[in-house]
Amino acid sequence: MKRRDFVKGAIAATAAIGFSGCTREMIEGKKNVNISRRKKVKLKLATSWPANFPIMGTGVDRFAEKVKAMSGGSLEIKVYPKNILVPALAVFDATSSGQIDAFHSGPYYWKGKNPAFALFSGLPLGMVASELSCWMNYGGGYDLWRELYAKFNLYPFVGGNTGVQMGGWFRKPIESLADLHGLKMRIPGLGGEVMAKLGVNPILLPAGEIYTSLERGTIDATEWVGPALDIRMGFYKVARYYYTGWHEPGSILELTFNKARFESLSEEHKAILHYAAEAMTAEMYHEFMHENAIALEKLKEVQVDIRDFPPEIIEAAKTALAQVVEEQSGESSDFKRVFESMERYYRTIKPWSDISEAKYLAIR
Template sequence: MKFSFPKKVMAAALCVAAFAGSAQAAEKVYRLKMAETWQSNFPIFGDTPRNMAAMAEKMSNGRLKITIDSANKHKAAFGVFDMVRSGQYDMGHSASYYWKGKVPNTLYFTTMPFGMTAPEQYAWFYHGGGQELMDKVYNKFNLMSFPGGNTGNQMGGWFQKEINSLEDLKGLKMRIPGFAGEVLAELGAKPTNIAPGELYTALERRTIDALEWVGPSLDLRMGFHQIAPYYYTGWHEPGTELQFLVNKRTWDRLPEDLQEILRVAMRTAAYDMYIQSYHASAENLEKMLTEYPNVQVKDFPADVIKAMQDANSKLLAEKAAADPLAKEILDSQAEYMKKARHWTDVSDKAYLNNFNAE
């Protein structure tokens, strides 16, 4: 005898099964591993991925848990790109310009000498096509890159000796990454990149003559003022944006709601870092100038700045001529900065000029 369920009963059973399946999926916990370039307990930079992970876990009601390994654990401060690309880690927190030796076009998404300030750059990323261009560079490496926190305008560095002319740059051994290092090399300096945990020792032992790190927000803690009295204002990193890297396969395995939660957590943590960094720089500059009167805050001479600008323009033209994608990125940045800078001048710059005039 053939027995069959009534259609309504069958439909109800299917609905119950579907609901149970979706409920089970909603309860599944996704555990991701992140590698950061920074040492453990490193302030501001290290706070940012932890703030992001905490937000993601809370917003997902515990379904998204991210553990973070610092450089002193994974032993590869500048290996984050490869570790996330290979799937050894699901995510990374670092800076895009560290990968210029592997993928030259990653260089442009951290900051550029004489380029956009932090607000201008955020506007470019989120509304001016910057994120889409970053996607174009990273997608072919099974990676996704997102803005990961901004330091604001960085200082030009700590120097053992005063810079009075272009001659003082010739042969100067300086820790300075990114495109700025190429600019200084054009002027006869010898740029190098050194992991954050090794900077103080390198400057103290005169392995290098000068270094740039960030600004008062982090430099005071590093102790550079104890061994290099000249602290120069910035030109090379007007809006330094760190990055969150995500393995594309990891991203694709996440449900859509967790993808959106992760996206929102990264964006919020990035902006929070900018505010935190600004606050710390304001506090630490005041402390530095009050408690360490040996520190001399100086501007580079006008002829040195002009030579840096000329070298920067020359190198940008060479990069654009050699690579169509580099040209697309650089043209986009230049066009957006022209538009944004006009507003910056009419708003912030005019306000500060008026304020200082009183």
């Protein structure tokens, strides 16, 4: 045997012995060492909800757990309920300034900063949850949202959807448009502005004051979300009439990061946040659907009177909405741009929605 061939054979044999001695436990150990040595990142996220708040609050907690698991523990999110780090409606400013890294809330709370922000929660009598998701991802919604939020050093994701919300709880039945005149109702956002055109006096109240105000007659009506959350508030005890909804057909919730902080993350961590947010959005929507169905049966047991608004009110609401949109568009070019984008996509997707789900739901 030539010396060169002997050397090659010896090297090959040594390599074989080396690989045969590299057990699965050793390989797994090396993986764990790599994970443990990876730089760990911790983010502070504040919500606008109380601790353990059903669906919305608990959904964020599960999101944080998923992020930690998907990252092998290298990315941790500490969730702070409202008023722990910052007040419920101060999360936008706190994240913008970098005081915290992220927040979970609703875009329509920030309409005072830019009227267009209300539209990213959805539009009264507009697109439902699935259609809004399509607009966000394929119709330019995300591009507009992120462009406008970037001016505040923010980077948003859709962070859930409530689905169609109910129209509210009323102490007395609403049988005509005249019954709305002078009515004091807790209702925020664009829905409140439309109701104002119909003669309602919209009132903003924190969650903790709504039941007492309704019980004492300080307000005559209130909207909240849907059966799953409304039944926990006990509104059925002081307001018997529960109306189906039109003002929030698919309200988007947001998971928004400080833009500079988000961009400083690794591509791996950015991807994890992206897909964990999508998972949370789907889970939250499905949980709302499930829990609303269960709660609706309980409300029927306590003989809640569930009604539709009279047709004249719905028609008047459509007219009022057009007036609100025209006024807001005249005052804000951003509002006009976002609304026109929504409207274009609505015209694109409505024909399919009408001959698919709408037809099926009508005949099933």
